[in-house]
Amino acid sequence: MTAYFIRRIIQMVIVVFISAIATYALLNLAPGGPLAGLRQVQQTGRFRITEEDIARIRAYFELDLYLPYRFTRWLAGWPTGPVTIGGKAYLSDVEVGCRKPIETEVLNDQGKYESIVTGCNELVYMKDLTGRRSSLGIIRGDFGLSWRLLRDRPVSDLLLSRLSKTLQLMGLQILLSLLIGIPLGVYSAVRQYSKFDYIFTSLAFMGSAMPTFFFGIVMILLFSLLPKAAGLPYLPAGLSESIRGYTIPVIGEVDAGSAKDRILHLILPVAVLTIVNIAGWSRFVRASMLEVMKQDYVRTARAKGLSERAVILKHAFRNALIPFITIVVFTIPNLFSGAIITESIFSWPGMGRLYILALGDNDYPVAMAIFFILAVLTVIATLLRDILYTVVDPRIRLS
Amino acid sequence: MSTAQVAKLSADTVTIEERTPFQIVMNRFKRHRLAMVSLFIMIGIFIITILAPVIAPFEIQELSVNDYFVEWGTVDQATGRIHYMGTDNIGRDYFSRLIYAGRISLSVAILSVLISEFIGIIVGAISGFFGGWVDAVLMRFVEFMLTIPTLPLLLIISSMLLRNDELIAIPEPILKFMSSILLLSPRDSRNAVLIVMVLAGFGWLSAAQLMRGTVLSLREQTFVEASRSLGASNFRIITRDMLPNAMAPIIVDASLGLAGYIVAEAALAFLGFGIQDPVPTWGNMLAASQQFMLDRPWLPLVPGLPIFFCSLAFNYIGDGLRDALDPRLKL
Numbered sequence: 001m002t003a004y005f006i007r008r009i010i011q012m013v014i015v016v017f018i019s020a021i022a023t024y025a026l027l028n029l030a031p032g033g034p035l036a037g038l039r040q041v042q043q044t045g046r047f048r049i050t051e052e053d054i055a056r057i058r059a060y061f062e063l064d065l066y067l068p069y070r071f072t073r074w075l076a077g078w079p080t081g082p083v084t085i086g087g088k089a090y091l092s093d094v095e096v097g098c099r100k101p102i103e104t105e106v107l108n109d110q111g112k113y114e115s116i117v118t119g120c121n122e123l124v125y126m127k128d129l130t131g132r133r134s135s136l137g138i139i140r141g142d143f144g145l146s147w148r149l150l151r152d153r154p155v156s157d158l159l160l161s162r163l164s165k166t167l168q169l170m171g172l173q174i175l176l177s178l179l180i181g182i183p184l185g186v187y188s189a190v191r192q193y194s195k196f197d198y199i200f201t202s203l204a205f206m207g208s209a210m211p212t213f214f215f216g217i218v219m220i221l222l223f224s225l226l227p228k229a230a231g232l233p234y235l236p237a238g239l240s241e242s243i244r245g246y247t248i249p250v251i252g253e254v255d256a257g258s259a260k261d262r263i264l265h266l267i268l269p270v271a272v273l274t275i276v277n278i279a280g281w282s283r284f285v286r287a288s289m290l291e292v293m294k295q296d297y298v299r300t301a302r303a304k305g306l307s308e309r310a311v312i313l314k315h316a317f318r319n320a321l322i323p324f325i326t327i328v329v330f331t332i333p334n335l336f337s338g339a340i341i342t343e344s345i346f347s348w349p350g351m352g353r354l355y356i357l358a359l360g361d362n363d364y365p366v367a368m369a370i371f372f373i374l375a376v377l378t379v380i381a382t383l384l385r386d387i388l389y390t391v392v393d394p395r396i397r398l399s
Numbered sequence: 400m401s402t403a404q405v406a407k408l409s410a411d412t413v414t415i416e417e418r419t420p421f422q423i424v425m426n427r428f429k430r431h432r433l434a435m436v437s438l439f440i441m442i443g444i445f446i447i448t449i450l451a452p453v454i455a456p457f458e459i460q461e462l463s464v465n466d467y468f469v470e471w472g473t474v475d476q477a478t479g480r481i482h483y484m485g486t487d488n489i490g491r492d493y494f495s496r497l498i499y500a501g502r503i504s505l506s507v508a509i510l511s512v513l514i515s516e517f518i519g520i521i522v523g524a525i526s527g528f529f530g531g532w533v534d535a536v537l538m539r540f541v542e543f544m545l546t547i548p549t550l551p552l553l554l555i556i557s558s559m560l561l562r563n564d565e566l567i568a569i570p571e572p573i574l575k576f577m578s579s580i581l582l583l584s585p586r587d588s589r590n591a592v593l594i595v596m597v598l599a600g601f602g603w604l605s606a607a608q609l610m611r612g613t614v615l616s617l618r619e620q621t622f623v624e625a626s627r628s629l630g631a632s633n634f635r636i637i638t639r640d641m642l643p644n645a646m647a648p649i650i651v652d653a654s655l656g657l658a659g660y661i662v663a664e665a666a667l668a669f670l671g672f673g674i675q676d677p678v679p680t681w682g683n684m685l686a687a688s689q690q691f692m693l694d695r696p697w698l699p700l701v702p703g704l705p706i707f708f709c710s711l712a713f714n715y716i717g718d719g720l721r722d723a724l725d726p727r728l729k730l
Contacts, residue, residue, distance in 0.1 A: 019547050026559055205718075209711040211662045213669045213682075214703040217689065221696050229696075340550060344670055345689075355551060356670055359558045371555065374548045382546055 008386075012379045019375045020138075020368075024071050027364045055100050055122070061147065064124055065097035074144060074368070077137030081130035089127070097124035143369035148361045149354075155369045158354065165240055166350035169339055172270050174331060177277040184278065185285025186320070190312055192290060201286070207279025216272045216345035223268060235268050236261075238347045269346045273339060284327060289320040322392040326385045427723035434719025437712035444709065448502040452582060456480040457492035459499050459583075460677055468695065484701060487684075488691060493701065499582070500679035501705060506580050507595055507674075508660035512653050514599035519606020520649065524637050526607065527614030538611070541604050549601055553663070556600075557672045560593045567593070583678060590674045594667065598660055609652055613645040647724040654717035658710045665706050681706045 058064045062073065072078055082092035100121040136142035143155035150158050188200045220237045227234040233250040236242060241262050245255045254261050292298065293316050301315045302308075340352035347353065351370060358366035418426075429435055447454060463475060463482075467490050473482045483494040526537040560567065569592050577588040617623060617640070626640050667673030668682025676683055684702035692699050 015543055015546050018543070019552075023552070023555055026555060205714065206711060209658060209707070209714045211665060211706055211710060213666060214685065214699075214707055217685070217692070217699045217703060221692065221699070225693060226696055340554070341666060341670065356554070359554055360671060367555065371548075371551050374551055375546075378548050379546055 008383055012383060015379055016372075016375050020075065020372055021071065023371055024074065024368060025067065027368065028067060028070065051100060059099065059124075064099050069096045073134055073137070074365075075138055077135055077140065077142065079126065079129060080132070080134050082126050092125065092127035094126040095123050096126055096129065098122070099124050138369065138372055143372075144365045146363055146366050148363040149357060149366055155365050158366060159351065159369060159373075162349060162351050162354050165348060166339065166343070166352065168240075168266065169269055169273065169343070169348060169350060172266065173273040173277060173339075174328075176270065176274045177281055178328070180274070181278040181281040182285050182321075182324075185282035186289055186312070186317060188282070189286045189289035189293065189320075201283070204279045204283045204286075207275060208283065210276065210279075212272065212276055212341045213345060215276065216269075216342055219268055219272050220345070236264050237268050238265075240265050240349055269339075269342055269348055272345075273342055281324070281327065285320065285324055288323050289316060292316045292320045295319075325392055326388055329385045329388055330381050424723045428719050431715075431719035431722055433715045437715040437719075440708065441712050441716065444501060444705070445505070447498060448505055451498045451502050455492075455495035455498045456483070457495040459491070459496055459679060461491065461495075463490040463492070468691075487687070496679040496684065497681075497701060497705070500681050500684055500702065503581050503583075503591060503674065503678065504661060504664055504681045504706075505709070507591055507598070507664050507680075508657050510595045511598040511602055511660045511664075512656045514595065515602030515656065516606050516649060516653050518599070518603035520610050520642070520645075522603065523607040523610025523612075524614050524641065524645075527611035528618065528633065528637055528641070534611075537607070541607055544601070544604050550666075553597060553601065553667065554670065554672050557594065557597050557667055560597065561590065561672065561675065567596075569593075581678075587678050590678060594664060594673055597667075598663055602656060602660065606649065606652055606656075609648050610645055613648060614641055617641050617644055650724060651717050651721045654713055654720055658713035658717070661706060661709050661713070 055064070062070050065073070069079065073080075079091075079096075082089035084090070098117075098120040101117045102119040102121055104116055104118045106116050135144040138144075141156070143159070145152055146155050146158055184200060188197045191197050223235045224237040225234075231249060233248055236246070236248075242254070242256045242265070245253065247253045248264075251260075251264075254264065298311060298316050301311045306315075339348070339350060340355060342348070343350045343352035344356055355367060355370045357363070358370070457480065463469075463486055467486060467488055469482055469485045471483065471485050473485060474480070475482060482492050484497065485493050487493050487496070522537055522541075526534045569589060571585075573592060574585040574588055577583075577592050578585040581588050581591060583591075614637075623636060623640050626636050631639070664673060664680065665682030665685065668680045669686045671686065673682055674680045676687070681702040685699055685706070688695075688698040688702065
């Protein structure tokens with residue numbers, strides 16, 4: 001068991017490390033980034049940007065360092081300068097980047113000019129790194145500074161301000177899905193082939209085929225826009241609280257930022273997430289319940305004269321939940337990412353929306369931080385799921 | 400009960416015709432009524448999108464200047480053509496764009512499925528058939544890819560690829576092929592090729608696992624052993640003995656995959672990281688309709704309902720195929 005854990009944890013570290021390298025390279029190798037806009041400004045010639053300005057900005061975003069150094073500085077906050085051993089600095093003349101690359105316009109095979117880096121006017125050496133601003137590294141919990149969305153503020157501030165919103169949404173959603181989805185699935189399985197079961201399975205089937213983004217828009221139409229236009233009570237959609245106070249028929253006046261306001265804003269996104277989730281989960285509960293109801297021990301329980309209620313709740317239900325638990329555990333990473341689409345539709349200021357904004361705005365430190373956290377969470381959830389398998393079903397051994 | 404059944408059976412068996420496996424499957428499929436309805440709906444949608452250039456009165460990017468959001472059924476003054484569903488916010492015919500969007504969305508989904516199942520079959524077959532370190536390496540890789548959160552990664556990759564569309568050089572013949580299917584210029588079809596690559600790049604994983612499992616169980620069967628003892632080569636065993644037997648789960652997976660890809664493509668486009676605006680897809684039309692739905696509440700339904708119907712239909716067809724191809728298969 002211990003050996004298993006050690007192996008799994010090493011595997012986890014490798015998975016996270018490789019996916020971090022891959023996404024980091026993906027985001028950083030591609031041209032564009034924070035300098036893309038600058039070059040256009042330069043071309044108009046109104047604000048003449050000198051070569052020195054560009055070099056300074058490149059250094060500011062660490063774009064002057066070679067990719068491996070940039071990556072290790074982002075990951076572990078190293079190297080920060082020459083290695084000093086016994087008062088003597090080593091490696092201080094190692095070349096780590098290029099401050100002013102020479103760019104040559106070359107005619108490519110499609111007949112267009114593109115600039116290619118052909119050399120370097122001014123190299124950056126290890127000793128130049130001393131005294132430069134550097135993050136502690138993502139593995140020590142320092143995600144660096146935001147480039148665009150909240151310029152020069154730590155990414156962690158940005159994440160923390162969004163975290164509680166996502167937790168609110170997802171916590172509530174998961175709780176409701178469990179409370180509604182499990183009983184629905186069990187009831188439907190117990191009454192297999194009944195009218196209820198038929199309606200339930202068809203609805204659940206449609207629910208799991210329904211794309212979230214379309215469902216969200218339909219919900220906004222049905223419960224927000226149309227009733228509002230018709231002068232009926234409606235639910236506010238968009239953001240997590242309103243900026244100004246407003247009046248809703250029947251419900252009355254709502255102050256901006258009050259508890260009532262927040263709850264009203266929560267209802268629609270939570271409903272969308274919950275309904276979609278229930279469709280999947282309850283179908284799963286139903287299937288595993290049907291499977292268990294066929295088992296010999298359920299027949300035994302019936303044969304020895306237990307009430308149907310006891311048979312279902314004590315003998316069947318508890319065993320049917322075993323595979324279901326593992327599904328639920330796997331939604332932990334979704335706490336942060338699964339709501340990307342829903343948060344976008346409702347402009348909910350959570351992590352998912354932040355991720356989309358960061359990608360759209362070239363704010364790579366923010367996007368990388370969210371992706372890194374997600375990767376870690378997914379890997380942990382996978383391990384947890386495998387451990388839970390053995391806890392709930394002792395017949396399965398980890399090896 | 401049993402005697403009655405026996406009597407009935409014996410009466411039938413005398414007159415029973417010889418049926419091909421295809422007929423048997425078709426008969427079982429026909430019993431799934433919703434799947435049959437879905438099949439007809441999808442065939443209808445396919446015909447409409449294939450005939451798009453004939454049916455659509457307008458070109459995709461044809462602008463009717465100053466005719467923004469005209470009513471349904473408005474007649475274009477200059478040419479006498481009808482805007483069946485009116486125009487969008489910059490005066491493009493909504494109905495024509497909807498049909499072409501269907502052609503693009505469905506083509507992207509179908510190509511993604513074909514490519515991902517193809518890669519999945521090859522990788523899964525190699526992995527399951529040869530076992531040993533080949534299997535270990537391939538399956539570790541698949542497991543690794545599956546542990547990465549998919550949607551965030553898809554978003555990163557497609558945002559990168561779309562912003563720097565010169566980053567990956569796509570061979571001219573592929574662009575030509577794509578543009579002839581989508582009826583777009585080769586330049587515009589670039590996006591679509593990239594999205595197919597991204598979707599298929601992650602889609603083959605489950606197909607590979609499925610194929611590997613099937614091959615592993617088939618490897619021990621006597622008919623494979625018989626083939627081998629007759630001196631069949633590995634290639635022949637895989638293609639002649641194993642593939643036909645592994646087709647059932649693959650076909651079901653592909654049908655459900657189609658539903659998944661239609662939704663995934665639309666989701667990417669909806670979030671702004673898919674096929675971009677001048678080229679219509681159901682996803683980006685839906686996203687664009689969002690800002691006008693205050694005044695025109697029906698607008699998002701026009702591109703949204705086809706996405707939902709296609710997703711639902713392919714799910715039903717997959718369900719029906721699963722019942723028809725292999726009644727023992729579950730979930």
